[in-house]
Amino acid sequence: MAKRIDVSGLSAFYGSHRAIDDISMTVEPRSVTAFIGPSGCGKSTFLRTLNRMHEVTPGGRVEGKVLLDDENLYGPGVDPVSVRRTVGMVFQRPNPFPTMSIYENVAAGIRLNGGRVRKAELDAVVEKSLQGANLWKEVKDRLNKPGAGLSGGQQQRLCIARAIAVEPEVLLMDEPCSALDPISTLAIEDLIGELKERFTIVIVTHNMQQAARVSDRTAFFNLAGVGQPGKLVEIDDTERIFSNPSVQATEDYISGRFG
Amino acid sequence: MEISSATADSPPPPAGGTRPVERTKPAARPGDRIFLALSRGSGILLLVIMAAIAVFLTVRATSALSKNEGNFFTTFEWAANGTPPVFGIAVLAFGTVVSSIIAMLIAVPVALGIALFISHYAPRRLATPLSYVIDLLAAVPSIVYGLWGALFLVPHLGGLYSWFDDYLGWTGILAYHDGAARSLFTIGILLAIMILPIVTSVSREVFLQTPRMNEEAALALGATRWEVIRMSVLPFGRSGVISASMLGLGRALGETMAVATVLSPSFEIGKSLLDPGGGTFAQNIASSFKESGEIGKDALIASGLVLFVLTLLVNGAARMIIARRKEYTA
Amino acid sequence: MSGVTMNEPLVADDAPRASRTLNRPSLPRWTPAALAAASVALGTGIGLGAGLSSRIQWGLIAVLLFIGGTYALAARVEGRRQAKDRLATSLVWVCFVLAVIPLVSLGWETISRGSKVLDGGFLSHSMAGVLTIQPGGGVYHAIIGTLEQVGIATAIAAPIGLLTAVYLVEYGRGRLAKAVTFFVDVMTGIPSIVAGLFILSFWILMLDFGYSGFAGSMALAILMMPVVVRSTEEMLKLVPNELREASLALGVPKWRTILKVVLPTAIGGIATGVMLAVARIAGESAPIVLLVFGSQLINNNPFDGAQSSLPYYIYEQWAAGNEASYDRAWAAALVLIAFVMILNLVARGIARWKAPKGGHR
Numbered sequence: 001m002a003k004r005i006d007v008s009g010l011s012a013f014y015g016s017h018r019a020i021d022d023i024s025m026t027v028e029p030r031s032v033t034a035f036i037g038p039s040g041c042g043k044s045t046f047l048r049t050l051n052r053m054h055e056v057t058p059g060g061r062v063e064g065k066v067l068l069d070d071e072n073l074y075g076p077g078v079d080p081v082s083v084r085r086t087v088g089m090v091f092q093r094p095n096p097f098p099t100m101s102i103y104e105n106v107a108a109g110i111r112l113n114g115g116r117v118r119k120a121e122l123d124a125v126v127e128k129s130l131q132g133a134n135l136w137k138e139v140k141d142r143l144n145k146p147g148a149g150l151s152g153g154q155q156q157r158l159c160i161a162r163a164i165a166v167e168p169e170v171l172l173m174d175e176p177c178s179a180l181d182p183i184s185t186l187a188i189e190d191l192i193g194e195l196k197e198r199f200t201i202v203i204v205t206h207n208m209q210q211a212a213r214v215s216d217r218t219a220f221f222n223l224a225g226v227g228q229p230g231k232l233v234e235i236d237d238t239e240r241i242f243s244n245p246s247v248q249a250t251e252d253y254i255s256g257r258f259g
Numbered sequence: 260m261e262i263s264s265a266t267a268d269s270p271p272p273p274a275g276g277t278r279p280v281e282r283t284k285p286a287a288r289p290g291d292r293i294f295l296a297l298s299r300g301s302g303i304l305l306l307v308i309m310a311a312i313a314v315f316l317t318v319r320a321t322s323a324l325s326k327n328e329g330n331f332f333t334t335f336e337w338a339a340n341g342t343p344p345v346f347g348i349a350v351l352a353f354g355t356v357v358s359s360i361i362a363m364l365i366a367v368p369v370a371l372g373i374a375l376f377i378s379h380y381a382p383r384r385l386a387t388p389l390s391y392v393i394d395l396l397a398a399v400p401s402i403v404y405g406l407w408g409a410l411f412l413v414p415h416l417g418g419l420y421s422w423f424d425d426y427l428g429w430t431g432i433l434a435y436h437d438g439a440a441r442s443l444f445t446i447g448i449l450l451a452i453m454i455l456p457i458v459t460s461v462s463r464e465v466f467l468q469t470p471r472m473n474e475e476a477a478l479a480l481g482a483t484r485w486e487v488i489r490m491s492v493l494p495f496g497r498s499g500v501i502s503a504s505m506l507g508l509g510r511a512l513g514e515t516m517a518v519a520t521v522l523s524p525s526f527e528i529g530k531s532l533l534d535p536g537g538g539t540f541a542q543n544i545a546s547s548f549k550e551s552g553e554i555g556k557d558a559l560i561a562s563g564l565v566l567f568v569l570t571l572l573v574n575g576a577a578r579m580i581i582a583r584r585k586e587y588t589a
Numbered sequence: 590m591s592g593v594t595m596n597e598p599l600v601a602d603d604a605p606r607a608s609r610t611l612n613r614p615s616l617p618r619w620t621p622a623a624l625a626a627a628s629v630a631l632g633t634g635i636g637l638g639a640g641l642s643s644r645i646q647w648g649l650i651a652v653l654l655f656i657g658g659t660y661a662l663a664a665r666v667e668g669r670r671q672a673k674d675r676l677a678t679s680l681v682w683v684c685f686v687l688a689v690i691p692l693v694s695l696g697w698e699t700i701s702r703g704s705k706v707l708d709g710g711f712l713s714h715s716m717a718g719v720l721t722i723q724p725g726g727g728v729y730h731a732i733i734g735t736l737e738q739v740g741i742a743t744a745i746a747a748p749i750g751l752l753t754a755v756y757l758v759e760y761g762r763g764r765l766a767k768a769v770t771f772f773v774d775v776m777t778g779i780p781s782i783v784a785g786l787f788i789l790s791f792w793i794l795m796l797d798f799g800y801s802g803f804a805g806s807m808a809l810a811i812l813m814m815p816v817v818v819r820s821t822e823e824m825l826k827l828v829p830n831e832l833r834e835a836s837l838a839l840g841v842p843k844w845r846t847i848l849k850v851v852l853p854t855a856i857g858g859i860a861t862g863v864m865l866a867v868a869r870i871a872g873e874s875a876p877i878v879l880l881v882f883g884s885q886l887i888n889n890n891p892f893d894g895a896q897s898s899l900p901y902y903i904y905e906q907w908a909a910g911n912e913a914s915y916d917r918a919w920a921a922a923l924v925l926i927a928f929v930m931i932l933n934l935v936a937r938g939i940a941r942w943k944a945p946k947g948g949h950r
Contacts, residue, residue, distance in 0.1 A: 056478055058383065071611050079613040085481030086611065095472035099494035108490065109480035113670070159476070166480060294844035298756035301749045302769040305818075308811060309772045312779070312787045319790040372684025380681050396692055398865075398933050400872020402900040403922045406907055407695045410915060418643025452691045459688075483670055485677035506778075513780020515875035516900070520907055541782045545878050556794065563786040567779070574778030578771075 002029040002200040003069040003086075003169040005050065010064030011229070012042070012049050014057065019045045021229035023064075025219060027170075032192060032201045034211035034238065037221030038258065042230025043204045044092075046221070047172050050202065051087035052080040068169065085109075088168035088199075092175045094155035096147035096162070103143040105158055106130060109166035125165055133161035134191050153184020160191065164199070171195065173203040177210065189214050208254060212242050220250045316564040323557030331561065337526050337543065339558035340551060346558045348565055350526050354443055354537035355566070358518070359511040361447025361532070362454060367504050369451070370458035377459075378466040379488060390463060397456035405520030408449040409441075413521060416440040416448070420533045435533040441523035444532040446539070449517055454507035461506065465499030466492055498580050505577030509570050515541035540566040614666055621659065621679065628655035648690075652683055703923030706916045712924070716885040721909035728921050730887040731902035735928075737891040738802045738881070738898055739871050742809035747863050749810075750817025757818070758825040759847055776815040784811045785876030793880065800882035802891030805898070808876035813866045820862025824855040857939050864936035868929045874900030899925040 005027040012020045020042035027033045035043040048054040049062050052073060066073040073083050096105045106126045110117060126143070130136040135157040139150070147158050156176060163171060173192075177185040192214045195201060205211050211218050219235035234247050245251050252258055324331055326344050334347025373393070377386045417440050424435035473491040482490060518539050524546060525536040538546075544559045551559060632651025641647060659679045664672035706724070714727030753773070757766055788808045792798050828851050836846040852859070877883070882895040883905055897905075899921055906918035 051479065053475065053479060056475070068611070073611065075612075077613070077615065078611045079615065081481050081483050082611045082613055083481075084479055089475075089479035091472055091475060091479075093472055095470075095476040097473060097476065097490060097494070108477075112480060112482055112486055112490075162476075162480065288842050288844075290844045291842055294847070295756075295760060298752040298760060299765070301752035302756045302761075302765065304749060305753055305769060305776070305814060306772055308814075309776060311791065312783070312811075315787055315790045315795070316783075319794065369684045369687055372681045373688050376681045376685045380678065381685075392692075395930065395933055398868050398872070398929050399695070400874070400900055400925055400929060402872065402874045402903045403699065403926060404695070406903055406918055406922055407698055409907060410919075411694065411698050412691075415643060415645060418641065419645045422641065422643070422646055452695075455688055483674035485674040486670070488677070509778045513778075513782065515780065515782045516878075516904060520904065541780060541875065544782050544786065545875055548879055553794075556789065560786050560790055563783050567783045570778050570780055570783075571775060574775060578774050 002198065004029045005170065005200065005202075006065075006067040007050075008065045008067075010046070010049060010062065010066060012045050012054050013059070013061040013063075015059035017227075018229040020049075020221075021231055023232045025232060025235050027200060027202060028217070029200045030196055030198070031216040032196045032203060032214055033217045033219065033235075034215035035202065035204045035219050035221060036206075036208055036211050036253075037230070037233075038223070038253065039206075040226075040230070041221040041223045043219075043221045044174050045230070046232075047174055047202060047204050048089075050170070050172055051089055052083045053089065055080070085166055086168055087170040087172060088163035088166065090156070090159050090163055090171065090173045090176050093179045094152055094159050096150075096155050096158050098146070098148045100147060101144045102130075102139050102147045102150070102158060105147040106161050106165050108162060113166075129161040129165035130158075132164050132195070133157040134187065134194075135161055151184070153180050153187055156180060156184065156188060157191065160188075160195075164195070168199065170200045170202065173201065175204050175206060178206060185210070208242075212238060218242070220245070220247075220253065222249055222253070312567070316560055316567060319557045320561035320564045323554060323561045326554055327558070335526055335528070337547065337558075339555040344554050344558065348540070348562050350528055351538050351540045351543050351562060352565070353528050354446075354522075355512055355539040355541075355569075357532065357537075358443045358446040358450060358539060359508055361444060362450035362511045363504060363508055365448060365451035366454050366458055366507060367500075370455050370503075370507075371462060371500065373455070373459045374462035374466055375488065375492075377463050379484065379492065390460070393456050393459050393463075397460065401453065401514060402516045402520070404449060404453050405517035408445070408517060408521040412449060413440050413445060416445055420444075423533060431530050432532050434531040436531075438535060439523065440533070441521055441535045442531075442533050443522070443537045446518050446522055447532075449521055450511040450514055453514065453517060454510050457510065458503045458507040461503035462496065462500050465496040465503070469495045498583065502577040502580040505573055505580070509573045509577065512573065513541055513566060513570050514539075515545050518542040519545040540569075613668075613671075615671070616663065616666055620662070621675075621682075624658050624662070625655055628652070628658060652687075655679060656683065699919060699922050699926060702916070702919035703921075705920065707920040707923055711917075711920055715887045717887070719885075721906070721914045722911050724913040724916070726917060728899065728902055728917075728924060730884065731897040731899045731921065732924070733887060733889060734802060734881065734884075734891075734896035734898040734901075735871060735925075737889075738806045738809060738877070738896070739867060741803060741806035741891060742813055742870055743863070743867055745806065745810040746813035746817055746866070750814045750863075750866075751821050751859065753814075753818045754821035754825060755847060755852075757822055759843075759851070773815045773818045776811070777819065779812070780875075781808070781812055781873050782875040782879070784808045785879040787811070788876065789879050799893070800880060800895050801893055802881055802888075802896040802898075804880040805877050805896075806891065808880055809870040809873060812873060812876075813870050816866040816869060817863055820865065821855075821859050824858030824862065825851060827858065828854045857942065861936045861940040864932050864939070868932035868936070871932070872900055872925060872929055874898070874904055877901040878904070899928070 008024045010023045011018060023046060035047065037043050045054060050066060054060045054062055062074060068086065072078070097108060100108065103126055106129050107122055110122065110125060127136060130139060135154060138154060147155065150158060177188050180188065189210065192201060192203065203214065215238045217235060218238040218241040220233045220241065221230050222233045223230045233249055234245065236245070241250060242254060245254065323339070327346060328343040329336060329345035329347050331347055333349050334345060335349055337346045338344065339346040377390050381389060420435040420440050423433045427433040428435065469492045473495065474487050477487040477490045519542045522538065522542055523535040524538040524542060526538065527536060529536040540562050544563055547555070548559060628651045631654050632647045635650050636647035656676065656679050660672050660676045663675040711727040712732070713729050715730035716726040719726035753769065757769060761769070785808045788804055792804050792807065793800065798804065832850055832854060833846055836850045837843065877898050877900060881898060881901065883901050884895040884897050888894050888896045903918045903921045903925065906914040906921065
């Protein structure tokens with residue numbers, strides 16, 4: 001059910017500016033891979049190339065290959081809409097649809113596919129997804145209230161529920177905790193640990209402790225200077241990256257000498 | 260540069276620090292007092308003008324109404340200069356409302372389409388100049404629309420109307436008996452073209468304000484472009500579009516010269532919208548003003564008062580929606 | 590929680606997970622263009638074949654064919670969701686084309702018909718001694734009228750509007766400011782004919798002054814004030830508070846701060862707003878019909894006697910109803926549009942040139 005991601009020779013552009021350059025890596029299924037690195041190193045941009053969200057930014061363009069179990073996301077005839085259904089995404093700031101209720105938010109992705117979804121089936125999926133996001137107990141009595149009325153941490157879990165309701169293969173998370181308080185952050189981190197049993201998870205984080213806590217593998221990105229494209233420095237088991245990285249720059253970053 | 264000029268104009272630093280601290284309230288300075296009085300006076304003047312408009316129109320209108328031998332609301336006649344004067348606004352109210360509704364039915368969907376085209380569909384190189392052109396079009400004087408409507412649009416609509424008559428003539432309201440197409444329906448089309456720019460540019464602004472993260476939320480769920488618009492852009496922009504339409508409606512209701520130029524007026528409510536005839540408040544005022552005596556003018560003022568109230572209601576509703584939306588997004 | 594399993598999909602979606610693939614049959618990129626071309630051709634063909642007289646009918650047929658064709662084809666090849674998406678896209682494009690046609694036609698008609706009699710003589714002569722059915726004559730008297738009326742209106746409305754905006758932004762607290770804000774909004778929506786009726790009842794019927802350019806100016810000023818207030822207000826709000834505080838902290842009195850710091854910073858935007866308002870009232874004809882009465886002759890005095898104005902002249906020449914007067918109406922329309930457009934372009938030019946550049950410079 002979860003799929004492997006193979007990236008080779010991937011570069012992304014904003015207009016003529018090259019934001020990331022020639023990145024190749026493999027992300028294992030049913031694992032958590034964390035991207036760390038200083039601001040502006042292109043880790044979020046790279047994440048967004050994995051479900052073809054980069055190209056919705058004006059001027060956004062991608063070169064290279066991203067294989068999802070042998071199928072190239074950028075191959076001819078590939079529909080970006082199907083890609084995004086297969087590779088779900090959670091954003092930096094919680095973004096529930098403001099005009100929809102909690103229930104409708106979770107059901108949104110399924111309803112998109114239209115067809116005849118029976119009410120009972122939809123109810124089941126909504127409940128299961130909210131349980132999957134550890135939110136069910138808190139909201140089950142107010143499913144018809146607006147999603148925007150929840151706390152920040154609850155909203156973010158609602159967004160996770162919405163993303164997993166369409167049963168993606170991969171879940172991308174772009175600094176999902178950066179707008180949250182420590183307790184909500186902990187709740188999300190616990191949730192990530194549970195979700196990795198079912199999904200391939202890639203998480204961008206600014207917080208190195210968080211990367212150390214939640215991820216199995218860690219990729220370090222860096223850029224040579226202002227205006228230069230970001231590059232992948234190394235990717236390895238999280239333990240190794242944090243104890244004994246093979247590149248000096250990684251160690252400097254981890255030990256707080258820059259960034 | 261502005262800062263430095265301010266520094267230059269400020270009083271020199273007190274020598275030896277002996278200057279006493281001002282104890283008076285700032286407003287007590289003569290300069291401040293005069294300036295405040297001037298600016299507050301202007302604000303009050305605006306209020307006075309608004310009040311005066313209401314009062315003067317009402318006074319003249321009551322004087323006309325007291326001499327009216329017909330029923331102001333139900334009489335199908337405008338003989339305000341006759342003896343005795345007989346006039347009623349039934350035909351004008353009908354024509355104003357019907358032509359404005361036709362204009363809205365045409366303009367709002369099309370304006371929404373163009374607004375979406377500019378905000379979400381057009382390539383950027385096309386979108387920027389296009390929105391610029393739309394803004395310029397809002398500045399075209401209404402008399403020019405009227406001239407174009409009378410000399411270009413009217414001759415070109417006859418064919419279309421006979422076609423409607425062939426297939427839909429049985430409905431009665433879309434029947435057409437040859438003759439110049441100077442009808443309420445033509446007015447509706449012309450008004451639609453005239454209010455298109457304002458409805459478009461307000462809706463476009465609202466659509467462009469849709470938070471990016473709401474759109475991305477929909478995209479990341481695998482929504483097509485239309486689904487993104489339906490899930491995030493339209494719900495977000497709904498109240499904005501409603502108020503844009505109301506603003507357009509306010510303009511359509513009060514439009515004078517374009518209607519006066521195109522419509523061939525009559526004081527009856529015809530069965531068909533395509534046949535010439537009918538009238539609107541503003542058109543009637545402009546068209547019959549020159550032949551009106553004292554009572555006639557007062558009668559026209561009375562009808563103008565009704566129009567004034569009508570546009571106040573529509574605009575007030577639009578403002579209320581905008582205000583509510585501000586609270587909601589803030 | 591992990592008791593929940595997700596082995597079988599609960600929802601029968603159109604791409605069952607097991608066989609889910611990223612590829613999707615899709616129409617080639619040129620399909621919309623080809624469909625559009627085909628529809629236009631078919632529309633023209635049907636129009637010609639059935640002998641439909643109006644081009645509008647041809648266009649409507651083509652539009653219906655295009656929209657229906659797109660939906661049917663996409664639904665067949667790509668599926669229902671994509672078909673809906675394509676339907677929306679084609680509708681949006683159709684709206685764009687629908688709107689462009691009348692607007693292009695308006696511009697084209699005005700330019701081509703207007704340039705027929707537009708020359709130096711047209712601009713420098715009045716209609717004195719010219720019968721409406723004769724060719725010749727000009728708009729000089731109307732241009733004078735427009736310039737004077739608009740000039741006086743601006744001289745009345747701009748200071749009042751500006752001061753009101755200053756009051757609202759710099760002083761406005763409490764109930765009076767709220768009332769002013771509300772009624773400025775209300776005033777924006779007043780139909781021009783109603784403003785005309787007000788001046789008529791007050792100035793001409795009540796105080797018994799005659800028709801004059803000045804009466805028209807007052808009505809135009811009423812229309813202009815709220816526009817000036819609104820745009821000036823927006824611009825003053827853009828002036829960063831740090832600037833005001835910097836000046837006040839130097840001991841500069843508030844009124845000098847406003848005059849020397851706030852207004853100069855926003856002057857570009859304010860000028861733009863005033864010019865756009867001028868452009869708007871320059872095209873107003875309804876109050877002129879009621880208050881200025883119209884004239885064939887040159888009247889340089891706006892305070893006494895009837896005058897003409899460009900919009901009024903267009904109306905009058907249209908109403909005369911013959912070829913020579915139509916030509917004059919189009920030419921005057923071209924002059925008026927050129928005047929309004931130049932005002933607009935200059936206003937936008939100022940806005941770009943003098944755009945507030947924030948507090949740091």
